[in-house]
Amino acid sequence: MIKFIHTADIHLDSPLKGLEVHEDAPVEEIRGATRRAFDNLVDLAIEEAVDFILIAGDLYDGDWKDYNTGLFFAARMGRLARAGIKVFIVSGNHDAASQITRAMPLPDNVTLFTPGKPQSVPLDDLGIIIHGQSYARRVVTENLALNYPRRDSSYFNIGLLHTSLTGRDGHEDYAPCTLDELTAKGYDYWALGHVHQRETVSRDPWIVFPGNLQGRHIRETGAKGATLVTVAAGRITAVEPCELDVLRWTLCQVDLTPCETLDSVHDRVRQGMERELDRAGGKPLALRLVLTGKCPVHARLIDRTARLTEEFRGIAVGLGDVWLEAVRFRTRRPVGLEEIVGEDTPIAGLLQSIRQLDLDGESLLGLVPELSALKSKLPAEIHGGNEPFLDFSTDRTDRTAELRTEVQELLIAKLLQHGGADEA
Template sequence: MVKFIHTADIHLDSPLKGLEVHDDAPVEEIRGATRRAFDNLIDLALEEEVDFILIAGDLYDGDWKDYNTGLFFSARMGKLSKSGIKVFIVSGNHDAASQLTKTMPLPDNVTLFSPRKPQSVKLDDIGVIIHGQSYSHRAVTENLASQYPQYDSNYFNIGLLHTSLTGREGHEDYAPCTMDDLKSKGYDYWALGHVHTREIISEDPWIVFPGNIQGRHIKETGAKGASLVSVEDGRIVKVEAFELDVLRWAVCQVDLSECETCEKIYDVVRQALEQALDQVDGKPLAIRLILTGSCPVHGKLLDQTTQWTEGFRSIAVQSGEMWLETVKFQTTRKVSLEEMFGEDNPIAGLLKSVQQIELDGETLFRLVPELSALKNKLPAEIQTGDESFLDPSPDKMEGLRNEIQELLIAKLLQHGGAK
C-alpha cells in the first residue's frame, strides 16, 4: 500500500489576525499557531509512515522577516528525511512573492517543481508519478493545468496544482481552470491548493482542496487540517481528513428576542459561548459574537456597547480558553416608532428624520473632514480586509448608516422617557 499526505496553504509564520489587541489574548499561542499546526502535520506523517507529502502551494506567507522561518522548515524536513519520507512542493502566489526563499537551499528529501513548465517526477519504487508546476510570480492568470502532460499508464498519476479553479469567494482568480481541464489529463488524484476551505470537487477522479492547516482569522472558521490518501493496487481506497489546527475560529450568533433584562442577556450569552467551546474538542477558541433578535433592551445595548463587550469578554475568559474576536450588535427594536409615540408626536417626527439619513463615503468625509486626513495617515493593512477602517463601499456605508441611526434613536428614546 502507498500512503501520502496532501496539504496546502500552510502560510508558515503567518500571524493570526483579530486577537492581538486584546490584553487577555494568548499572544505566544497566536504567534506560534502555524508552526505548531505544521508540527502536527509532521507527527501525522511519521505516525502513519507515509511515503511522501504533497504541499500544493503557499507553504510560506510572502517574504520572510529573517531566515528563522526557513530554518524551522528545514529542521522539520530533516525529521522526515530520517524516516525516508519525501516532500513535493509547488510554490503558490504567496511563495512567489518571497525573495529569501529563493536563496536558501532545499533539504535533499524535498523537491520543488519548476516554475518554467510542468515537470514530472517518477517514484519507480512505489509506482507513482507526480506532475506539477510552481508559480514564477505572484499573479498567475494563465491556465497552468492545460499544459500538464497526459497520464502515464505505467504509474499512479498525481497532479499537484495551486489554483482557484473556476473561482472561489475570497480568493484571487489565479491559475484558473475547469474540472473538465483536470479530468481530461487522466490523472488518478489532483492535489489542489489556494482555497482555504476543505472541498472535495470530485471522486472520479479525486480532485481535492484540503484547506489550510490553521485558521488565521474569523473568515477561516471550523476545523482545519490535511488529507491522508491510501492507495492499493493502483486505486485510491481511502481519503481521510485529519484535523491539525491548534486554535479554532468560530462565529456564535445569539438571539436575544426573549431577553427582557440585562441578567438574562448575560445568561443566554454564557450558555451559547460554553456550548461553542464544547464543540472544539478542547482547543482554544477565538470567537465572534453576533447578537440578533427583536430585543426589549435593544436601546441599552447600543447605548453601552463598550460596557457590554467587556462583560461578554469576561464571560468568555471565565468559560475556558476562549477569547472574543469582536462583538457585533445587530439587534432590532421590539416595537415600531408609531407604537411608541403615535404619528403626531414631535419625537416620532424627529426619529423618522433620523431614519431618513442618507450616508455614503463621499458625504461622510465631507461632513467630517478630519476623517479623510486620518484615513490618509493610517497604514495600508488597517484600510483593507474584512474590518477595514471606514470602507466607503456601499455595503459598508449602509451598515454604518444603520448603526448611526439606531444609536441616535436609542439616545432619543432614552431622553424621551421610553422604555
Template sequence: MLRFLHTADIHLDSPLKGLESHEDAPVEQIRGATRRAFDNCIDLAIEENVDFLLIVGDLYDVDWKDYNTGLFFASRMGKLNKAGILVFIVSGNHDAVNQITRTMPLPDNVTLFSAKRAHSIRLEDLGVIIHGQSYGSRAVSENLALHYPQYEAGYCNIGLLHTSLTGREGHEAYAPCTVDELKSKGYDYWALGHVHKREIVADDPWIVFPGNIQGRHIRETGAKGATLVTVADGHVTEIQEYELDVLRWVTCPVDLSSCETTSSVYEAVQQAFAVELALANGKPLVVRLILTGHCPVHTQLCQRTAHWTEQFRGIGAGLGNVWLEKVKFQTSQMVRPEEVLEADMALTGLLQSIQELEFDGDTLAALVPELAALQSKLPPEIFIGEESFLHPSPEAIAELRGQVQDLLIAQLLQYGKVR
C-alpha cells in the same frame, strides 16, 4: 497499498490578525500558531507512516524576515527524512520563485517543482507519478493546467496545482482552469491549493482543496487541516480529513429574543461559548459574537456597547480558552418605534429623519470636517481590510449606518417614554 498526506497554504510564520491588540490575548499562541499546526502535520505524517507529503503552494506567507523561518522548516523536513518520508512542493502566489530571496539547503527527501514548465517525477517503487509546476511570479493569470502532461498508464497519477479553478470567493483568480480541463488529463488525484476552505470538488477523479492548516483571521473559521489519501492497486480508495489547527476562529450567533434581563443575556452568551468550546474539543477559540433577535434589552445593548463587549470578554475568560475578537450588535426593538412615540408629531418627524439617514464615506467626511484631516495623518494600513478604521465597502457603511440609527432611535425612545 500506499498513503500520502495532502496539505496546502501553510503560510508559515504568518501573523494571526484581530487579537493582538487585546490585553488578554494569548500572544504566544497567536505568534506560534502556524508553526505548531505544521508540527501537528509533521507528527501526523510520521504517525500514519505515509509514503510522502504534498505541499501545494504557499508554504511561506512572504519572503523570510530572517533565516529562522527557513531553519524551522528545514528541521521539520529532517524529521521526515529520518522517518523515510518524501516531500513534494509546488510554490504558490505567496511564495513564488521571484518572491523568496533567501534560500537554505534542504534534505534529499524534499523536491521543489520547477516554475519553468510542468514536469513529472516517477516513484517507481511506489508505482506513482507526480505532475506539478511552481509559480514563477506572484500573479499567474495563465492556465497552467493546459500544459500538464497526460496521464501515464501503469502509475497512480497525481497532479499538484495551486489554482482558484473558475474562481472562489476571497481568493485571487490565479492559474484559472475548469474541472473538465483537470479531468481531461486522466489523473487519479488532483491535489489543489490556494483556497483556504476545505472542498471536495469532485470524486471521479478526486479533486480536492484541503484548505489551510491554521486559520489566521475571522474569515478563516472552523476546523483546518490536511487530507490523508489511501491508494491501492493504483487507484485512490479512501480520503480522510484530519484537524491540525491549534487555535480556532468561529462566528457565534446568539438569538436574544427570549432575554428580558441582563442576567439572561449573560447566560445565553455563556451557553453559546460553552457549546463552541465543546465542538472544538476544548481547543482555544477566537470568537466573533453576533447578537440577534427582537429583544427587550435592545436599547440597553445599543447604549453601552463597549460595556457589554467587556462583559462578554469576561465570560470568555471565565470559561478559559475563549477570546473575543469582536461583538456585532444586530438586535432590534420588540415594538415599532412609531407605536412608542404615538401622537408626538415632533418626535415622530425626527424619527423619520433618522430612519431615512443615508451616508457613504464622502458624506461622513462632509458631516465631520475633522475626519478628512485625521485620515491624512493616520497610517494607510488601518484603512485596508475588513477591520479597517473606515472600510469603504457598501456593506461596512450599511452596518455603520444601522449602528448610528439604532443608537439614535434608542435615545429617542427613552426620551419619548419619560416625557
C-alpha cells in the same frame, strides 16, 4: 499499501488577525500557531508512516522578515528525511512573492517543482508519478492545467496544482481551469491548493482542496488541517480529513429574542460560548459573537455596547481558552418605531431624519469624538492602529453600511430616552 498527505496554504509564520489589539490576547498562541500546526502535520506524517507529503502552494506567506522561517522549515524537513518521508512542493502566489525563498537551499528529501512548464517526477519504487508546476510570479492568470501531460498509464498519476478553479469567493482568480479540464488528464488524484476552505470537488477522479492548515482570522472558521490518502493496488481506498489546527476561529450566533433583562442576555451569551467551546473539542477558541433577534432589551444593548462588550469578554475569559474577537449587535426592536412614538409627532419627525442620514466613512469618523460609545464600536485600526480600515468578515463597503446602521440605532436609542419613549 501507499499513504500520502496532501496539504496546502500553510502560510508559515503568517500572523493571526483580529486578536492582537486585546490586552488579554493569547500572544504566544497567535505568534506560533502556524508553526505548531505544521509540527502537528510532521507528527501525523511520522505516526502514519506516510511515503510522502504534497504541498500544493503557499507554504510561506510572502517575504520573510529573516531566515528563521526557512530554518524552521528545514529543521522539520530533516525530521521527515530521517523517517524516510519525501516532500513535493509547488509554489503558489505567496511563495512567488518571496525573494529570500528562491535562494534558500532545500533538504535532499524535498522536491520543488519548477516554474515555466509542468514537470513530472516518477517514484518508481511506489509506482507513482507526480505532475506539477510552480508559480514564477505572484499573479498567474493563465490556465496552467492545459499544459499538464496526460496520464502515464505505467503509474498512479497525481496532479499538484495551485488554482482557483473556476473561482471561489474570497480568493483571487489564479491559474483558472475547469473541472472538465482536470478530469480530461486522466489522473487518479488532483492535489489542489489556494482555496482555504476544505472542499472535495470530485470523487471520480478525486479532486480535493484540503483547506489551509491553520485558520488565521474570522473568515477562516471551523476545523483546519490536511488530507490523508491511502492507495492500495493502484486505487484510492481512503481520503480522510485530519484536524491539525491549534487555535480555532468561530462565529457564535446568539438569538436574544426571549431576553427581557441584561442578566438573561449574559446567560444566553455564556451558553452560546460554552456550546462553541464544546464543538472545538478542547482547542483554544477565537470567537466572534453575533447577537440577533427581536428583543425587548434592544435599545439598552445599543446604548451599552462598550460596557457589554467588556462584560462578554469577561464571560469568555472565565470559560478558559476562549478569546472574544469582536461583538456584532444585530438585534432589532420588537415593535416598529411608529407604534412607539406615533406617526405625526415631533419625535417621529426627528427619527425619520436620523433614518435618512447619509453617513459615509468620513462622516462616521467625524461623529466619533462626539459619540464615545460609537467609537468603541469601530475597529481599533480606525483610531490608532496601523492596519487599513477593514473587517475580515465583510469588505469595507459592507462594514461601512453596518456602522451606518449602528450609528442610526444609537441615535434613535438616545432620542427615545430623552423623549420619554420606551420601546418595550
